[in-house]
Amino acid sequence: MARTPQEWKEFYLGSSFAGKYDYNGNLGVEATDQGTIFRLYSPCAEWVKLRVYHAGTPEEEGCEEDKPYAVYPMSYGKSGVWYIKSCRNLHGMYYDFTAMIDGEKHCFGDPYARACGVNGKRSMVVDLRKTDPEGFDQDRPPAHGEETVICELHVKDFSWDKSGGFPEEHRGRYLAFTDEGTSLFSKDTNRPTGISYLKRLGITHVQLMPIYDFGSVDEDKATKLHLQGSSAGEPYNWGYDPVNYNVPEGSFSSNPYDGQVRITELKQAVMALHQAGFRVVMDVVYNHTYHMDTPLQHSVPWYFYRINEKGEASNGSGCGNDIASEMNMCHKYIVDSVLYWAREYHIDGFRFDLMGLLDVDLMSDVQQSLDGIYGPGEKLVYGEPWGAAGTHMEKNCVGSDKEHMKFLDKRVGMFHDEIRDAIKGSVFAGERGGFADGVADAGVLRDAYVSCLGGENSPVHNPGQVISYISCHDNFTLWDKLSAVARLHTKGDPEEMRLRQNRLCAAIYMTTPGRPFFLGGEEGARSKGGDDNSYCAPVEENCLDWQALYDHEELISYYRGLIALRKRLPQLCYKGEDAASHFKLSCGGGVGIPDGVLVVRTKFEEYPDLFIVYNGSQYQNKIELPEGGFKILCDANSSHYDIPLTVTDEIVVEPVSAMVLQKI
Numbered sequence: 001m002a003r004t005p006q007e008w009k010e011f012y013l014g015s016s017f018a019g020k021y022d023y024n025g026n027l028g029v030e031a032t033d034q035g036t037i038f039r040l041y042s043p044c045a046e047w048v049k050l051r052v053y054h055a056g057t058p059e060e061e062g063c064e065e066d067k068p069y070a071v072y073p074m075s076y077g078k079s080g081v082w083y084i085k086s087c088r089n090l091h092g093m094y095y096d097f098t099a100m101i102d103g104e105k106h107c108f109g110d111p112y113a114r115a116c117g118v119n120g121k122r123s124m125v126v127d128l129r130k131t132d133p134e135g136f137d138q139d140r141p142p143a144h145g146e147e148t149v150i151c152e153l154h155v156k157d158f159s160w161d162k163s164g165g166f167p168e169e170h171r172g173r174y175l176a177f178t179d180e181g182t183s184l185f186s187k188d189t190n191r192p193t194g195i196s197y198l199k200r201l202g203i204t205h206v207q208l209m210p211i212y213d214f215g216s217v218d219e220d221k222a223t224k225l226h227l228q229g230s231s232a233g234e235p236y237n238w239g240y241d242p243v244n245y246n247v248p249e250g251s252f253s254s255n256p257y258d259g260q261v262r263i264t265e266l267k268q269a270v271m272a273l274h275q276a277g278f279r280v281v282m283d284v285v286y287n288h289t290y291h292m293d294t295p296l297q298h299s300v301p302w303y304f305y306r307i308n309e310k311g312e313a314s315n316g317s318g319c320g321n322d323i324a325s326e327m328n329m330c331h332k333y334i335v336d337s338v339l340y341w342a343r344e345y346h347i348d349g350f351r352f353d354l355m356g357l358l359d360v361d362l363m364s365d366v367q368q369s370l371d372g373i374y375g376p377g378e379k380l381v382y383g384e385p386w387g388a389a390g391t392h393m394e395k396n397c398v399g400s401d402k403e404h405m406k407f408l409d410k411r412v413g414m415f416h417d418e419i420r421d422a423i424k425g426s427v428f429a430g431e432r433g434g435f436a437d438g439v440a441d442a443g444v445l446r447d448a449y450v451s452c453l454g455g456e457n458s459p460v461h462n463p464g465q466v467i468s469y470i471s472c473h474d475n476f477t478l479w480d481k482l483s484a485v486a487r488l489h490t491k492g493d494p495e496e497m498r499l500r501q502n503r504l505c506a507a508i509y510m511t512t513p514g515r516p517f518f519l520g521g522e523e524g525a526r527s528k529g530g531d532d533n534s535y536c537a538p539v540e541e542n543c544l545d546w547q548a549l550y551d552h553e554e555l556i557s558y559y560r561g562l563i564a565l566r567k568r569l570p571q572l573c574y575k576g577e578d579a580a581s582h583f584k585l586s587c588g589g590g591v592g593i594p595d596g597v598l599v600v601r602t603k604f605e606e607y608p609d610l611f612i613v614y615n616g617s618q619y620q621n622k623i624e625l626p627e628g629g630f631k632i633l634c635d636a637n638s639s640h641y642d643i644p645l646t647v648t649d650e651i652v653v654e655p656v657s658a659m660v661l662q663k664i
Contacts, residue, residue, distance in 0.1 A: 002102050006311040008302035012327065013394060022328050023079035027336075028112030028246075029095075031127040036090040040110070041329060042299045043080025045099040049073050050084055053094040056117015056124065056257060071098075091127035092260070101301060111295035111333075113244050114340075115259035118220050120213045120243045120250075124259035128344060131263040139271045141279050141348050144204065146573040148380070149563050150281060150517040151198065152472055154209040155252045156236060158520070160543035164193040172226070172234070172539070174252050174262075177269040180276065184546055191553075193546045195276045201523065201556070202563040205380070206273055207281040207351055209473060210239030211266060213247040215290035216536065219256040236539040238473060240353060241290035241319070245337050270346050281349035281380060282341055286325065286334045287357040287387070288317035296333075304330050308392045316357050316391025325358045326397040331365070334358075338366050342379060355383025355414070356401035357391050363400045364409040371411065382413030382467050382515075385459070405459040413465045416514065420470050422448035423508050425485060427475040430532065433485040435598075435616040436504045436656065442587035442598040442616065445508070449600065452514050453580040464575035466514030470505050471522045476532045478505060479525040499525075500636065500656040503558050507634065507658035508614055510562040511572055511600075513579055523559035524549030561639025565660065569633075571602045571610050594621045597653070601626075609663040615653045624650050625661075634660040 003011070011017060021043040029038050042048055051068035055061045074082040074097075094117055096109045109116065113123035159166040159176030165186035170176040177195060184191040192200055216237035225234045239249060248266040250256025273280050289296070292313065296304040306314035306322040314322040324330050341347045350366070352358065363381070370379035385402040398404045405414055421427065422445045425434035433439035447457075454462040471478040482498045482505075502525065510516050519526070521544050528534045534542050549556065566572055574582065582604055588595035596617030602610040611630055613623055631644030636657030646664065653659050 002104060003301075004311060005302045005307045005313075009307055009394070012303050018328055021080040023081050024332070025081070027081070028110060028114060029123075029125050031089050031091050031125050032129075033089055033127075035088060036086045036125060038074070038084050038095075038110075039077075039112075040074065040082045040097060040299060041080055042082055042099055042101070044300065045082065045101050047073065048082040048097055048099045051096050051098060053096075053122060056094050056122050056259065057119075060117075060257060089127055090125045091130055093125045094122040094259075095125065096122055097299075099299065101298075106298040108295040108298035109244070111299055112246065113295075114246050114344075115263060116213060116244050116247050116250075117259055118223075118250060118256045119218065120215070120247065123244075126259060126263065128263075131260050131267065133264055133268045133271060136267055136271055136346075139274055139346055141274050141346065142277045144279060145567065146570055147567050148205055148515040149203045149566070150205040150207050150467075150515065151201070151203040151520050152207045152209065152517065153520045154238065154473070154542065155211060155249075156539055157543045159194060160539050161545050161547075163545065163547040165546075166194060168229070169254065172252070173254060174248075174265040174269040175254065178272040180272070184550060191550050195272065198278065199276055201560055202567070203278065205279045205281050205349065207283060207349075207517070209283045210242075210285060211249055211252065211282060212239075212242055212284070213244035213249050214239040214241045215243040216241045217249075217251045219250040222251040223256055234539060236536065236542060238535040240285050240535070242285050242288075243290050243294070245286070245333075246340055267345060274346070279348035279380075280346075281351055282345075282347045283351045283353065284338070284341075285353040286337070287323055287352075287354040288319045288321050289323070290319075292321050300329070303327060304333070306392050306394070314392040316387040316389045317354055318388030322357055322391045324394065325362045326393050326395050331362050334362060335365055335369055339369060339373070342370060342374070348378075349380030349382075352381070352383030352400075354387050356385050356399045357387040358383075358400050359393060359397040360400050360404055360407045361397065363412050367409040367412050376411070380413070381411065382415070382465075385414040386417075402459040405465070406461060410461045410465065413467055413515065414460065415467045415469060415472075415517075416448075416452055418448040418451050419466075419468055419509060419512060419514075423505050424470050424478065424481055427481075430476065430481070430484040431487060435614070436501045436508070437482070437485045438596065438616050438618055438656070439485070440616075442596055442614075445598050445614065445616070446585045446587045449512060449583075449585060449598070450580070452512050453583060454577055455580040457580075462575050462577045463513035463579050464515070467517045468509045468512045468514035469517040470509055471519040472517070473519060474533075476530070477519060477526050477528055478502060478522050479527050480530050480532070483527075484530070497656070499552075499555060502555060503636065504614065504616070504656050504658055506559055506562055507639075507660070510559075510566055511612055511658070511660060513572060513574060513583070516563075516566065520544060521549060523556050525552040525555055558637075558639050561634065565633055565639055569607075569610065569662075571604055571607045574604070588617075592624050594619070597621055597623070599623065611661040611663070613651070613653050613659045615655065615657055615659075618655050620655055621653050622650050623653055626663075629664040630661040631664055632659065632661055634658065
């Protein structure tokens with residue numbers, strides 16, 4: 001009788017398994033001019049066979065059946081690893097495995113695959129040096145300054161809209177990131193799009209939503225529709241459903257049938273982003289897989305997945321399964337994968353989806369491994385310090401959630417949901433507003449701000465661990481959230497009020513210690529028509545509408561000014577663990593400060609004092625200034641005071657606005 005999930009897990013957790021079967025070497029396929037070697041970790045297999053094919057699917061071979069042209073028995077080496085060698089470079093050959101485990105035959109692709117055919121059905125042997133675009137060996141990320149400003153983008157969203165002026169064959173594909181000089185409708189050079197637009201905006205990092213091979217988009221259908229010039233009906237998904245962790249997604253490439261093409265085109269995109277002055281962050285989803293019919297499950301049943309007390313798949317991800325990061329070989333798998341993307345694709349940072357489901361030892365090891373190779377601070381690591389629900393971790397491990405953030409390496413960062421919700425209101429209640437809507441009192445914003453500083457009243461050690469944000473791909477866009485809240489308020493011009501609220505929201509998180517982050521298009525009042533979960537909605541709803549963004553050109557300009565302002569104010573970029581001692585906060589109800597107002601003052605020996613006022617009320621307010629003169633750097637309408645205005649004694653702060661002043 002086959003073992004139950006609980007019996008498998010008890011076997012793996014037994015005292016002898018790790019000592020006998022933990023393996024510290026390379027896994028997967030290595031192909032060079034010296035030959036090709038296949039290695040598969042499957043310690044409980046009775047036998048393993050390698051099956052080879054001419055193409056990625058039976059249809060491409062002109063066959064109806066999944067029939068290999070050759071089958072080779074693999075040899076058992078040590079520590080649960082099966083291998084087979086060839087003296088030839090087998091680059092371009094497709095393959096998978098069969099194995100007999102616990103009396104059951106399993107057929108599966110390579111869990112360590114670096115390339116695959118269309119829709120990831122078969123793995124592909126790849127000589128990685130043959131995939132490098134010209135000059136890739138000389139590619140380096142741009143030098144990074146004091147500040148990090150991250151913009152989140154989806155590959156297809158970025159270039160899908162025709163008003164963006166991208167070449168037709170590049171729309172929605174990796175290669176759109178190589179198109180410098182695009183503009184609105186390819187005509188208005190004063191209104192750049194694409195890479196040129198991002199450069200003008202001033203961001204430092206581009207965070208790409210999932211670019212590994214995911215399962216929710218039919219690559220075959222997407223490519224055929226694209227080649228036919230049909231924009232309607234092309235499959236779309238955000239991509240939080242991993243299939244092959246170490247392979248780029250094929251639907252973003254020009255040819256997903258040839259496993260080499262997607263690799264080369266993603267490298268071209270990364271290289272172009274580096275040359276344009278941006279570092280590249282990869283959104284990774286190691287907490288679950290698309291389903292459990294995976295190479296990981298077939299090669300070592302129930303080792304890489306968690307089970308709950310009932311012997312069922314744990315579901316803290318809300319997606320039907322949880323990856324067991326606390327198991328030694330799973331820990332190794334994830335660390336190796338991260339290092340592979342950093343080494344092979346020159347990725348500069350990693351954003352971890354549902355990081356709270358991954359154990360603290362893993363996340364610290366990820367950061368420390370990157371630091372050890374590239375130097376401290378060169379590679380960013382941050383994530384969501386929560387899960388969708390509880391998960392069942394073995395070995396008394398704990399997750400990398402807010403409760404346990406201080407157990408992590410001090411460089412690992414987290415999305416700060418408290419500052420997000422304090423500014424704009426809860427993401428789980430659409431019409432519930434925040435400080436910028438005049439709903440929450442200033443004390444809520446003060447407490448959230450203090451939490452960003454690190455120290456005793458914060459889940460983090462220092463502001464460098466804080467991702468300060470108000471919008472991302474999840475939930476409403478900022479504009480749609482403000483619109484939902486605005487339905488409860490009828491005073492004045494609702495459009496003008498939302499613009500004021502948007503500017504105030506941006507001014508707060510852009511002047512908060514931490515690392516600012518925003519969803520691409522937020523700076524142009526991006527809307528998804530009120531859809532707060534557009535993960536599988538049509539691309540037309542999700543994509544950046546470049547013409548619509550430029551309908552809010554003044555708002556874009558305000559964001560540009562805030563980003564530039566932040567870069568030249570080291571007080572706001574300070575990452576030291578003593579940050580709390582340099583910031584003094586006073587909120588409404590205090591002496592001389594009206595309700596609905598928060599005042600922030602900075603004090604550094606080496607930098608001029610800042611005096612920042614956030615007015616979430618519907619009223620104009622007078623605020624007394626400290627002794628001495630101050631220059632205005634930003635107010636309700638402008639963040640571009642190149643020749644600052646000088647004031648003394650007091651300032652008048654407009655309703656629903658922010659002011660940033662610096663002591664002369």
